[in-house]
Amino acid sequence: MKLLSAFVAGLVFGLGLILSGMTDPSKVIAFLDLAGAWDPSLAFVMAGAILVASVGFHFASKRSRSILGDTMRLPTASQIDRRLVLGGLAFGAGWGLAGYCPGPAVASLASGNAEPVIFVVAMLVGMGLYELRTRLSATSR
Secondary structure (H helix, E strand, O other): OHHHHHHHHHHHHHHHHHHHOOOOHHHHHHHHOOOOOOOOHHHHHHHHHHHHHHHHHHHHOOOOEOOOOOEOOOOOOOOOOHHHHHHHHHHHHHHHHHOOOHHHHHHHHHHOOHHHHHHHHHHHHHHHHHHHHHHHHHHOO
């Protein structure tokens, strides 16, 4: 049941990204082009996603177990630190340069185009390098 619910959630998320236009890099770049031909439509997509997530988090925060019986593990971090700022800057730079963020890039793999493949490979390499750096720094302490 857990695997099926994960599949359905991923499918709905991916279809939502495709239908909203978030898998189209030119639409994303137009949204980020505040000084040029700005396209505000993705702001409405994000506002809708925040609204839906807020309702979900509100109800989830009142539960100790998920609907499928797992322990609820909601985020607890509330501090803005160096890692958060640097990660946000890296995410924003990648989003602005490529027009993709991780979710839409993975959903765009289904298009058969080379660009999302290149982005996802670069993203995975970056994640691997970060993991390697984290492990090396933990062992050197």
